Amino acid sequence: MQQFSPSLFQNLRLVLVLFFICLSLHANNTVQTSVQHLTFRPHPTQSNLMIASDSFDNTWIKGTIKPSELNTDMTFQIQNPHIYDYELYVFQKDSLRALTPNIDSKNNSIRSRFAQYNFNTKESTYYVNLKQIDTTNLPIVIEEQTQFAVSESFHLLRIGLYYGIAIMSIVFNLVFYFIFQDKRFITYSLLQISIFTSLFFEDGMFYYISNGHWEMSVLLIWNVPLTSFLACLFTVYFLDIKQLFQSYKLIFISLFIAILFLSTIQSFLALTTLKHLINILCFLPPFFCLILAATQFKKNVYARFLLCTFGLILLFGVGYFLYIYFNSNQFAWFNLDTFRLISNIELISITFAIIYKVRDLQDENNGYKEQINHYLVLLNKNADMPSKMHYRPLLDTLENLRITHNLTTRETEVLQCIWENMSNQEIADKLFISLSTTKYHISNLYTKLEVKNRNQALLFKKKK
Structure with a gap:
C-alpha cells in the first residue's frame, strides 16, 4: 500500500x-x-x-x-x-x-x-x-475599550440594584401567599415576574448569561400580552371588582384572543407594523382596568392607590414604547433607567398595599367573629326550650366538627350558613365579609372536610 x-x-x-x-x-x-x-x-x-x-x-x-x-x-x-x-x-x-x-x-x-x-x-x-x-x-456606542469597560461595570451595578429589589419583592409576595393564602399575592408575583422578564431581555441579560446564544427574538411578542393579562387579573383581585368586571368580560376575552392571534402571525412573519399594532393593543386592557378602578375612586382608598401607581407605570410604558420604536428626543426621558426606577417604586408600594389590605380584611373578620360569637351566646341563653332542643344538637355537631377537622371559627360560621341553604352572597352579607373572602373560606372548609360541594357538606348536618 x-x-x-x-x-x-x-x-x-x-x-x-x-x-x-x-x-x-x-x-x-x-x-x-x-x-x-x-x-x-x-x-x-x-x-x-x-x-x-x-x-x-x-x-x-x-x-x-x-x-x-x-x-x-x-x-x-x-x-x-x-x-x-x-x-x-x-x-x-x-x-x-x-x-x-x-x-x-x-x-x-x-x-x-x-x-x-x-x-x-x-x-x-x-x-x-x-x-x-x-x-x-x-443606540450605537463607540468608546475606548477601558472607558467602555468602566461605564459598563457601573451600568451592570445600576441594573443589578433593580433586579435585586425585584427578586426580593417576588419572593416576599410568594411567601405572603403561602401565609395568607390570598390570590392577590400570587397574581402580583406573576405580574412582577413577567415585567422582570421583559426588562431582563431589554437589558440584554439573556444574551449576556448565554454568552450570545440566546437571542430570543420572539420573547416579547408573547411576554407583553402575558403582562397585559396579568395586570388586568391583578386589578380585579386587588380591588375585588369581579362583579363589575363581569359586565366587560366578553370585551376583554375578545381583545386577548385577537392579541394572541396577531402574536402567532408575528412569530412567523416578523412584521414591524404588526409588532407596533400588538403593543398598542396590549396597552388597551390595562387602560380599561384603570377606568374601572376610577369608578371606585371615591369609595375605595385602594382604588385611588392603584390608579396612581399603575397609571404611572402605564404612562412610562407608553413613553418607553414611543422612545424605542420612534427614537424621538421628545421621549428620551422615558428610557429604560427611568422605567426601572418607576417600576421599583411601584412594586414596593403595591406589595405594602396588598399586606395592609389583607390585614384590614383579617381585622374586619375578627371583629365580625366576636360579634357573631356574642350573638350565638345570647341565642343560647334566651331561646325557649323547644328552640334549645332544636339548636343544641346542631351546635354540638358544629363544635365536634370544629375540633375533629381543625376548623377556624369563621369556617364554622360559614358551614352553619351552608346548612341554612344560604348562597355565597347571602353568607357574605350575613357575616359582613366580601364575596371573595367567603369563597376563600368555603374552599378551605371543603378541603378540611374532604368534600367537593355543598351537598356533601350538608351530609354532616344530617349525621348530627
Whole structure:
C-alpha cells in the first residue's frame, strides 16, 4: 500500500490555508467595492449616520469615528436587544474587513450584553450591514475599550440594584401567599415576574448569561400580552371588582384572543407594523382596568392607590414604547433607567398595599367573629326550650366538627350558613365579609372536610 509522506500533508494544508485566505480577501474586496458604490443619504432620526440599501435589500449604515479615537483600541456596540444579527466593517491594512463579535484583541471569547466588536483602525469610516432589520432605534456606542469597560461595570451595578429589589419583592409576595393564602399575592408575583422578564431581555441579560446564544427574538411578542393579562387579573383581585368586571368580560376575552392571534402571525412573519399594532393593543386592557378602578375612586382608598401607581407605570410604558420604536428626543426621558426606577417604586408600594389590605380584611373578620360569637351566646341563653332542643344538637355537631377537622371559627360560621341553604352572597352579607373572602373560606372548609360541594357538606348536618 502506498504511503503518503508527512511533507505532502503539510503542503496540502498550506494550500488550503492560502486558498481560504485568498477567498476571504476576495470577499472583503467584493464588499468594499459594493459598499463604495452605494448611494448613502442622511439617517431619518440620527444626523451623525448615513443610510443606504443594496441590491439584496440589505440596509447599510455609514458612520465616522472621531479623529482622537483613531489608532486606539475601541469597542463598538448597538445597545438594542432586537438588533443582534449584523456585521461591522472597518478598514484594516488598507482594506475593508468584517469583524468577529464577542472576542478580544487576543481572540479570547468575551461575555457581553449585546454583540460587541473590538478593533483598532486608522480610518475614520465604518460600515454596518443591518441586513433587513428595522433601523429606527440605533443606540450605537463607540468608546475606548477601558472607558467602555468602566461605564459598563457601573451600568451592570445600576441594573443589578433593580433586579435585586425585584427578586426580593417576588419572593416576599410568594411567601405572603403561602401565609395568607390570598390570590392577590400570587397574581402580583406573576405580574412582577413577567415585567422582570421583559426588562431582563431589554437589558440584554439573556444574551449576556448565554454568552450570545440566546437571542430570543420572539420573547416579547408573547411576554407583553402575558403582562397585559396579568395586570388586568391583578386589578380585579386587588380591588375585588369581579362583579363589575363581569359586565366587560366578553370585551376583554375578545381583545386577548385577537392579541394572541396577531402574536402567532408575528412569530412567523416578523412584521414591524404588526409588532407596533400588538403593543398598542396590549396597552388597551390595562387602560380599561384603570377606568374601572376610577369608578371606585371615591369609595375605595385602594382604588385611588392603584390608579396612581399603575397609571404611572402605564404612562412610562407608553413613553418607553414611543422612545424605542420612534427614537424621538421628545421621549428620551422615558428610557429604560427611568422605567426601572418607576417600576421599583411601584412594586414596593403595591406589595405594602396588598399586606395592609389583607390585614384590614383579617381585622374586619375578627371583629365580625366576636360579634357573631356574642350573638350565638345570647341565642343560647334566651331561646325557649323547644328552640334549645332544636339548636343544641346542631351546635354540638358544629363544635365536634370544629375540633375533629381543625376548623377556624369563621369556617364554622360559614358551614352553619351552608346548612341554612344560604348562597355565597347571602353568607357574605350575613357575616359582613366580601364575596371573595367567603369563597376563600368555603374552599378551605371543603378541603378540611374532604368534600367537593355543598351537598356533601350538608351530609354532616344530617349525621348530627
